[in-house]
Amino acid sequence: MTLLEVRNLRLRFDTKDGPLQVLDEISFKLEAGETLAMVGESGSGKSLTALTLMGLLPPGAIIETGEVLLEGRNLLTLSARQWRSVRGRELAMVYQDANSALHPLLTVGEQLAEAILAHRKESPSEVRKACASALGEVGISAPEARLDAYPHELSGGMRQRVVIAMALLARPKVLIADEPTTAVDVTMQAQILELLEHLRAKYSMAVLLVTHDLGVVARAAQKVAVVYAGRTVELATTKELFQTPLHPYSVGLLRSAPSEAAQSMASVLAASPSQGPTQSPSQAPARLFSIPGMAPSPARMPVGCAFHPRCPFEVARCSRERPELKAWRVEVPSNMHTGLVTATSRRAACFEQERVAAAAVASRTGWHELEQLWLAKMEPRT
Ligand SMILES: Nc1ncnc2c1ncn2[C@@H]1O[C@H](COP(=O)(O)OP(=O)(O)O)[C@@H](O)[C@H]1O
Numbered sequence: 001m002t003l004l005e006v007r008n009l010r011l012r013f014d015t016k017d018g019p020l021q022v023l024d025e026i027s028f029k030l031e032a033g034e035t036l037a038m039v040g041e042s043g044s045g046k047s048l049t050a051l052t053l054m055g056l057l058p059p060g061a062i063i064e065t066g067e068v069l070l071e072g073r074n075l076l077t078l079s080a081r082q083w084r085s086v087r088g089r090e091l092a093m094v095y096q097d098a099n100s101a102l103h104p105l106l107t108v109g110e111q112l113a114e115a116i117l118a119h120r121k122e123s124p125s126e127v128r129k130a131c132a133s134a135l136g137e138v139g140i141s142a143p144e145a146r147l148d149a150y151p152h153e154l155s156g157g158m159r160q161r162v163v164i165a166m167a168l169l170a171r172p173k174v175l176i177a178d179e180p181t182t183a184v185d186v187t188m189q190a191q192i193l194e195l196l197e198h199l200r201a202k203y204s205m206a207v208l209l210v211t212h213d214l215g216v217v218a219r220a221a222q223k224v225a226v227v228y229a230g231r232t233v234e235l236a237t238t239k240e241l242f243q244t245p246l247h248p249y250s251v252g253l254l255r256s257a258p259s260e261a262a263q264s265m266a267s268v269l270a271a272s273p274s275q276g277p278t279q280s281p282s283q284a285p286a287r288l289f290s291i292p293g294m295a296p297s298p299a300r301m302p303v304g305c306a307f308h309p310r311c312p313f314e315v316a317r318c319s320r321e322r323p324e325l326k327a328w329r330v331e332v333p334s335n336m337h338t339g340l341v342t343a344t345s346r347r348a349a350c351f352e353q354e355r356v357a358a359a360a361v362a363s364r365t366g367w368h369e370l371e372q373l374w375l376a377k378m379e380p381r382t
């Protein structure tokens, strides 16, 4: 049975200016022991999805449809009391900002102890031992001594480790990490990702890694859910996505990845030589690219496919009909020189995905043509 499945989650806020549809069919599956990255621009609904999974919706949020199935049990039907036995124990969350997750006036030990005592009864000496061991587990040296430190006495990376230690106390089945490396520097980012990976493997835990950074996806995730405007637009393994994206938005994200991310992506592709990448993203021209246009605001969502105002592959129906996220059996040209075609079952919400896949493969020898398509798209129409 799938560990965690989110099915067609739709969520809105009712405001004085009318309803705001912020999640419009988010779907993905997370299996035990794997890391799935949820990737998309700021405002695409990643944090609200994470909060829904934790039963921590902001006031005014209304779930319209959808299911969040944890081992087959729909969490969206739980009472507040039932949520208390699930939250922290079966699903736990690491927030982006360790500072706001830690109380500034309590020592690290006091905060860990509080979290332990919320789950089980233990003597003070047992609790102290468990707290020190939790800190050791996340790679904090001299853990005993750190228990008496206040958050401000620790570095940013160390605070984030403490937050991870707290989330892991009850050995949750699913760890949700919402942009866990955004507030730390690049070196610390790599260490935090390594730590999450180590803990995932050690405890066969599933990790939902929320990020806007494809370099993080490449380093840490086996699968990816690409979200745009509150909607899952592509589901793939990390290799499949980097090899042959099927949604134009995924293509744009890959193209706009900064060079360190492109290097991580290239190493993912290099691990799959049979699929024969003709050119890795790291060899793409260094010229900076960003997807033209802006992500739409929920107050002004385009009709049809929400990506159509920015999409260089748009056809007439895209501004009228909304493409469903369907499983398609697509024949993907995996090597343009040999004509080799791979048949694969993938999920993307785009009417033109075969064309997109072919263009993405062709782009491995240079992004020029794709960029021309994008430029032509953005020219003012007469
Ligand atoms: N409490 C709220 N009331 C109204 N709109 C909100 C609220 N929280 C988030 N939103 C809107 O929902 C959308 C998705 O937000 P969020 O999930 O935070 O995006 P992400 O984490 O991908 O950056 C954004 O357009 C945001 O402005």
Ligand code: SF4
Residues within 6 Å of the ligand: 247, 248, 249, 305, 306, 307, 308, 309, 311, 312, 313, 314, 315, 318, 323, 349, 350, 351, 352, 353
């Ligand atoms: S459905 Fe149309 S507008 Fe939407 S991503 Fe696909 S080609 Fe572009």
Ligand SMILES: [Mg+2]
Residues within 6 Å of the ligand: 046, 047, 048
């Ligand atoms: Mg967010």
